[in-house]
Amino acid sequence: AQKVTQAQTEISVVEKEDVTLDCVYETRDTTYYLFWYKQPPSGELVFLIRRNSFDEQNEISGRYSWNFQKSTSSFNFTITASQVVDSAVYFCALSEADFNKFYFGSGTKLNVKP
Amino acid sequence: EAQVTQNPRYLITVTGKKLTVTCSQNMNHEYMSWYRQDPGLGLRQIYYSMNVEVTDKGDVPEGYKVSRKEKRNFPLILESPSPNQTSLYFCASSPPFSGKGYNEQFFGPGTRLTVL
Numbered sequence: 001a002q003k004v005t006q007a008q009t010e011i012s013v014v015e016k017e018d019v020t021l022d023c024v025y026e027t028r029d030t031t032y033y034l035f036w037y038k039q040p041p042s043g044e045l046v047f048l049i050r051r052n053s054f055d056e057q058n059e060i061s062g063r064y065s066w067n068f069q070k071s072t073s074s075f076n077f078t079i080t081a082s083q084v085v086d087s088a089v090y091f092c093a094l095s096e097a098d099f100n101k102f103y104f105g106s107g108t109k110l111n112v113k114p
Numbered sequence: 115e116a117q118v119t120q121n122p123r124y125l126i127t128v129t130g131k132k133l134t135v136t137c138s139q140n141m142n143h144e145y146m147s148w149y150r151q152d153p154g155l156g157l158r159q160i161y162y163s164m165n166v167e168v169t170d171k172g173d174v175p176e177g178y179k180v181s182r183k184e185k186r187n188f189p190l191i192l193e194s195p196s197p198n199q200t201s202l203y204f205c206a207s208s209p210p211f212s213g214k215g216y217n218e219q220f221f222g223p224g225t226r227l228t229v230l
Binding site: 004006009035043045047050059072088091093101102103104106107 | 147149154156158159162164170172173196202204206218219220221222223224
């Protein structure tokens with residue numbers, strides 16, 4: 001069964017627009033961990049955030065913010081005032097309570113045009 | 115510099131010719147893992163290791179082997195590669211559970227493998 005769904009395959013925006021990347025997850029565990037990673041065109045994977053299931057507080061880091069809603073099993077990522085450097089593939093991931101296995105979504109490719 | 119290294123970065127081989135992709139980390143991490151990335155599928159976990167001599171299967175282990183004889187190294191072995199193993203492979207490591215939730219994984223630069 002698919003654990004993490006990123007329904008948006010590709011999104012294109014113009015610089016300075018706000019954009020939200022959706023992530024829906026599935027798990028039976030009450031303790032789990034959610035992550036976002038960025039993969040720029042150069043190919044490396046860059047960690048952005050980890051959120052624990054017992055902490056539903058939303059988080060803001062500069063232009064980035066994350067909205068975690070257990071009621072809808074979603075962990076969405078918003079970039080405010082997007083920039084060309086935000087162009088990348090973004091992956092949402094889930095790790096369940098045993099911390100051993102990780103499940104990644106299929107990724108959302110974000111194109112930010114000048 | 116703290117890092118995860120993989121070698122080779124690029125490899126073209128033929129069906130059935132055994133190969134090994136090495137992965138090494140210098141952060142003294144206990145947890146290491148291998149993933150493959152395919153278009154439209156994201157990253158899928160192949161194998162992981164909680165510590166030396168402790169390995170287990172991820173979601174897509176068929177056709178792969180791993181070993182963890184030393185803490186720093188976690189090689190991925192394809193004993194008889196097939197074209198469906200053509201993919202981009204990533205190794206990752208992370209520190210142990212800290213009590214505040216699992217720490218981030220540090221990823222290597224990736225190995226692009228083509229099996230003809």
